[in-house]
Amino acid sequence: MTKLNKYQLTHLSRNTQFILFDIHGNLLESCNSLFPTQDIRKQIVYEWFPFLEGIADALQMMKPGQEMLFQRVQKPSAQLPGAYDFNIARPITNPDTLLLIIADHSEAYRQYQALQQQFNELYIEKQRLETELTTFEKGSIPSR
Amino acid sequence: MEIKKKIILTGSFGVGKTSLFSRFIYSEFDEKYLTTIGVKVDKKTINIDDDTNLNIMLWDIAGEVAQDKVPLSYFLGTSGIIYVFDLTRPMTYNNILADIEYLKNILPEATIKIIGNKKDLVTTAHIESVISGLPVECDMTTSAKTGENVEQLFQSMGEALMI
Numbered sequence: 143m144t145k146l147n148k149y150q151l152t153h154l155s156r157n158t159q160f161i162l163f164d165i166h167g168n169l170l171e172s173c174n175s176l177f178p179t180q181d182i183r184k185q186i187v188y189e190w191f192p193f194l195e196g197i198a199d200a201l202q203m204m205k206p207g208q209e210m211l212f213q214r215v216q217k218p219s220a221q222l223p224g225a226y227d228f229n230i231a232r233p234i235t236n237p238d239t240l241l242l243i244i245a246d247h248s249e250a251y252r253q254y255q256a257l258q259q260q261f262n263e264l265y266i267e268k269q270r271l272e273t274e275l276t277t278f279e280k281g282s283i284p285s286r
Numbered sequence: 287m288e289i290k291k292k293i294i295l296t297g298s299f300g301v302g303k304t305s306l307f308s309r310f311i312y313s314e315f316d317e318k319y320l321t322t323i324g325v326k327v328d329k330k331t332i333n334i335d336d337d338t339n340l341n342i343m344l345w346d347i348a349g350e351v352a353q354d355k356v357p358l359s360y361f362l363g364t365s366g367i368i369y370v371f372d373l374t375r376p377m378t379y380n381n382i383l384a385d386i387e388y389l390k391n392i393l394p395e396a397t398i399k400i401i402g403n404k405k406d407l408v409t410t411a412h413i414e415s416v417i418s419g420l421p422v423e424c425d426m427t428t429s430a431k432t433g434e435n436v437e438q439l440f441q442s443m444g445e446a447l448m449i
Contacts, residue, residue, distance in 0.1 A: 218327070269376075
């Protein structure tokens with residue numbers, strides 16, 4: 143392993159968890175970077191996240207080599223209180239399994255959320271003023 | 287018998303999707319608007335009849351001005367769509383026909399319910415005026431704040447999904 147590979151691995155292991163499970167959801171392996179899995183009573187990965195439970199049928203039908211990305215999943219479980227990207231793949235080399243990669247981008251998404259919040263509030267205020275102007279021009283009183 | 291179905295809450299931003307989500311799942315309401323940037327998911331079981339429970343996987347999706355801006359992956363495996371607009375903001379239902387057509391196109395098998403939220407902020411006459419002017423049928427009006435019609439919304443969606 144080169145020095146660069148080591149740096150890369152160290153960096154990734156800080157904010158990314160790799161979980162391997164079979165198509166029925168049974169846990170096979172986890173690197174436990176973001177949360178420990180060994181003490182979870184039920185070792186069915188789908189049941190850890192309502193997010194995955196809702197799409198379990200679709201995941202079971204993924205074709206080998208297929209990948210899906212779900213960005214900005216907020217508070218996916220009690221152990222993950224931030225915002226994460228979920229990448230799910232069915233590896234060609236191991237088609238009986240599914241690989242879940244959870245990347246923690248909570249800090250970046252916190253900043254993104256603050257900006258989005260500001261944008262949305264301004265946009266809503268703009269809409270309200272436009273509606274009031276239209277109502278005023280028609281000569282009637284706004285309903286609220 | 288226990289059945290699982292995925293239902294999504296979608297529509298423009300600031301229409302009260304997260305408030306409906308919190309009211310239904312946690313029986314909570316917060317006056318403060320906090321924008322959703324991606325997706326929040328939680329579940330709740332409702333009773334359909336003596337033999338059937340429906341486990342609802344509810345996805346609260348970040349609001350967009352038009353539905354074609356929503357990431358397609360969020361729609362995966364969806365059985366029911368609750369399209370929410372704000373009865374106080376015309377801009378949230380001006381694009382409703384195009385939005386519903388788009389949703390029907392990408393999820394032709396899904397059941398769609400169209401909901402006017404924030405009914406506690408407007409008069410009955412205003413609600414009637416808004417609904418009569420829509421190019422699509424509004425299934426229900428709700429208030430996440432008072433809880434009016436929220437349980438009924440999910441119950442009727444659950445029953446529709448069992449047909």
